[in-house]
Amino acid sequence: MQALDLAVRNFAVAEHLLQLEQLFADAAQHQPSPDYVVKLCAEMAIPPGAALHHMKNPRTLVAIDGSVSVPSCLIAPKGLDFMLRQAVVVSCGALESFVWDILRENALTVIKARRRRADDTLKNITLTLDDYLSLEDYDDPDDRLRQIILNRFERGSLYDLAKIDEIMQILTVKNFWNQMAAKTGIADKEIKGHLTELIQRRNKIAHRADRPDEGTPPDQCDPHGLRPISRAWTSSRVATAKAFAQGAAEVVGEAIQVLEQIIAQEEERRLARQTIVQRGPDLSGFAASQQEQPASTVDSLPE
Numbered sequence: 001m002q003a004l005d006l007a008v009r010n011f012a013v014a015e016h017l018l019q020l021e022q023l024f025a026d027a028a029q030h031q032p033s034p035d036y037v038v039k040l041c042a043e044m045a046i047p048p049g050a051a052l053h054h055m056k057n058p059r060t061l062v063a064i065d066g067s068v069s070v071p072s073c074l075i076a077p078k079g080l081d082f083m084l085r086q087a088v089v090v091s092c093g094a095l096e097s098f099v100w101d102i103l104r105e106n107a108l109t110v111i112k113a114r115r116r117r118a119d120d121t122l123k124n125i126t127l128t129l130d131d132y133l134s135l136e137d138y139d140d141p142d143d144r145l146r147q148i149i150l151n152r153f154e155r156g157s158l159y160d161l162a163k164i165d166e167i168m169q170i171l172t173v174k175n176f177w178n179q180m181a182a183k184t185g186i187a188d189k190e191i192k193g194h195l196t197e198l199i200q201r202r203n204k205i206a207h208r209a210d211r212p213d214e215g216t217p218p219d220q221c222d223p224h225g226l227r228p229i230s231r232a233w234t235s236s237r238v239a240t241a242k243a244f245a246q247g248a249a250e251v252v253g254e255a256i257q258v259l260e261q262i263i264a265q266e267e268e269r270r271l272a273r274q275t276i277v278q279r280g281p282d283l284s285g286f287a288a289s290q291q292e293q294p295a296s297t298v299d300s301l302p303e
Contacts, residue, residue, distance in 0.1 A: 003101035004249040010094030011242040014087040018235055021083040023060055027074055030056035077223045084234045085205050091238045092202035096158050098245045103167045106256050113259035158199055161192060173255045183247035194240035
């Protein structure tokens with residue numbers, strides 16, 4: 001599933017930001033021994049005694065060429081929290097992209113299987129004149145329909161979980177959050193809570209640079225006057241969002257598989273009817289029996 005593959009790559013960016021923050025957090029200026037500096041200069045192929053900046057924390061020791069300016073955030077208290085905030089933005093973007101991509105990836109299958117029983121969101125798609133004229137280059141009906149869907153469902157923003165519920169309804173997924181809890185091993189209430197917090201925090205970061213509300217006491221802000229953020233809080237929300245994407249891809253895949261079976265059955269019936277017509281009246285009795293068969297398994301699908 002292309003939507004999931006792209007989401008996993010996007011979540012990897014957020015995970016790398018978390019790893020970098022953990023690697024360099026709490027670093028302080030450091031002065032190593034002279035012997036170490038001499039050996040280090042040799043390894044770096046620079047003259048002995050060249051100016052170097054050194055930083056150290058319990059996880060890493062860093063040497064930087066003296067001609068390079070060292071960002072103050074590397075040694076400032078909570079200076080690397082910007083990486084945590086960026087991980088929030090990236091992971092929320094990965095979540096948004098996944099939700100819209102999985103809809104565009106499967107909406108055509110939903111329409112072909114359910115036809116007039118498709119969700120109203122699909123049935124009520126409208127086109128502008130420019131949209132209509134742009135479709136003239138598509139000879140294949142499926143290609144035209146796919147392009148209509150793509151034009152309708154441009155990537156949007158998730159302001160709450162209601163859009164996720166709407167999209168899963170379009171994709172014929174039933175009891176979505178219960179299925180998610182079973183797939184991920186995380187309670188549905190916790191999944192919803194983490195995703196809501198992630199979306200809300202992304203909005204605060206994107207629109208207010210994560211500044212606190214007016215009147216927030218200084219002791220409730222970080223050293224830079226921003227909303228406090230922690231690695232543990234960020235890691236848990238990023239992990240939940242990634243697990244959500246993986247679980248949702250599986251849930252949607254199972255629902256789409258049912259629809260693909262319906263489409264295959266309809267195609268078999270169409271080919272059978274076509275064969276009967278071509279072979280003439282000797283198969284008229286068989287044709288009559290085919291007409292008595294149920295029109296489609298789609299009729300048994302829940303509304």
